[in-house]
Amino acid sequence: MRLFCLLAAFALALGPTVAAAGEIRVGSLVISQPWLRMPPSGASTASGYLTITNLGTVADRLVAVGSDIAPVAQIHGMAVENGVAKMWQLSEGLEIPAGTTVTLEPRSLHIMFMHLNRPIELGAPVAVGLKFENAGKVEIEMPVVPMGAPAPTSGSANPDGASP
Amino acid sequence: MKVFRAVRIAAYAGIAILAIALWPGTKEESKPVAVRPAIGGPISLTAHTGLPFSSETLKGQPYVVFFGFTQCPEVCPTTLYELSRDLKALDPQSKDMRVLFVTVDPERDTPDSLANYLSSFDARIIGLTGTLDQIAATAEKFSVFFEKVPTSDGYTMNHTALSFLMDRDGKFFGTLDYEEGDKVKLEKLTRLLREG
Numbered sequence: 058m059r060l061f062c063l064l065a066a067f068a069l070a071l072g073p074t075v076a077a078a079g080e081i082r083v084g085s086l087v088i089s090q091p092w093l094r095m096p097p098s099g100a101s102t103a104s105g106y107l108t109i110t111n112l113g114t115v116a117d118r119l120v121a122v123g124s125d126i127a128p129v130a131q132i133h134g135m136a137v138e139n140g141v142a143k144m145w146q147l148s149e150g151l152e153i154p155a156g157t158t159v160t161l162e163p164r165s166l167h168i169m170f171m172h173l174n175r176p177i178e179l180g181a182p183v184a185v186g187l188k189f190e191n192a193g194k195v196e197i198e199m200p201v202v203p204m205g206a207p208a209p210t211s212g213s214a215n216p217d218g219a220s221p
Numbered sequence: 222m223k224v225f226r227a228v229r230i231a232a233y234a235g236i237a238i239l240a241i242a243l244w245p246g247t248k249e250e251s252k253p254v255a256v257r258p259a260i261g262g263p264i265s266l267t268a269h270t271g272l273p274f275s276s277e278t279l280k281g282q283p284y285v286v287f288f289g290f291t292q293c294p295e296v297c298p299t300t301l302y303e304l305s306r307d308l309k310a311l312d313p314q315s316k317d318m319r320v321l322f323v324t325v326d327p328e329r330d331t332p333d334s335l336a337n338y339l340s341s342f343d344a345r346i347i348g349l350t351g352t353l354d355q356i357a358a359t360a361e362k363f364s365v366f367f368e369k370v371p372t373s374d375g376y377t378m379n380h381t382a383l384s385f386l387m388d389r390d391g392k393f394f395g396t397l398d399y400e401e402g403d404k405v406k407l408e409k410l411t412r413l414l415r416e417g
Contacts, residue, residue, distance in 0.1 A: 100338060
């Protein structure tokens with residue numbers, strides 16, 4: 058009985074991790090809520106988003122991204138300042154400080170897939186490889202979300218209900 | 222000690238200059254004037270059909286002008302998506318309203334690539350390209366800023382993300398800000414159709 062209780066407690070503790078579908082662990086990182094926005098017809102770029110949580114005590118860094126949909130994938134920052142949309146490449150990669158969550162989402166950070174070499178289709182998730190300085194490599198799948206549809210999370214991206 | 226005194230004198234001098242600058246007497250020049258800013262002007266470029274286009278042909282109908290580029294990952298597709306949705310929402314009043322999508326990347330955005338790109342959006346959106354000089358002159362009329370930003374694999378563009386609302390005489394009526402909510406944008410477009 059005692060053993061059963063112990064097992065039940067253990068299962069309960071594991072519960073949240075197991076229940077959150079789509080979460081991927083690599084080293085001390087948890088990658089969740091990946092998605093890619095369906096680009097317009099003939100567009101040569103697409104942007105992908107995801108959330109990275111560092112459960113460890115040491116900072117890590119996303120240093121490279123790759124996918125078979127495009128020969129080039131870069132980590133980009135984006136902001137609208139005084140009405141001007143600005144974009145820049147994070148050529149040193151993206152730091153994931155220890156004990157924090159970094160979210161790539163519209164109006165801030167994205168993975169920019171450039172020179173798309175095949176059309177992206179709704180319902181056909183895109184395989185994306187991520188390389189971290191410490192945690193190493195991991196492959197994830199980004200579901201394709203229709204243009205104008207909100208991110209597949211109830212995150213804080215659009216408090217006013219605007220499409221991202 | 223001498224140094225301290227010098228600093229103190231400099232500080233007093235600074236305060237005196239500031240006081241003169243802020244003196245009420247000088248403020249009178251900056252009274253608000255109720256005049257619409259002279260933003261915009263006629264646009265003559267090449268449409269995504271490959272044919273010449275002039276905004277003069279739009280006289281009598283309000284229109285919207287947005288500057289962007291097809292390799293833009295977020296702001297441009299989102300703006301064009303939202304404008305497409307709003308044009309439909311405002312049917313049939315918006316039947317003859319046009320949206321001009323002026324590329325700030327004419328080197329890569331040919332009429333053909335614009336046509337392909339715009340097939341994803343409402344047919345009332347007209348893609349416009351031209352020579353870099355023509356684009357720069359058009360952007361200047363709207364006080365639109367754009368610049369190339371190098372990346373390890375070429376370049377991307379920084380650009381003004383406002384949509385300009387022009388009335389039926391082709392005069393500036395207002396703007397849509399990328400950061401505004403959907404409701405505000407739709408209200409502004411409704412007002413443009415009604416009063417612009």
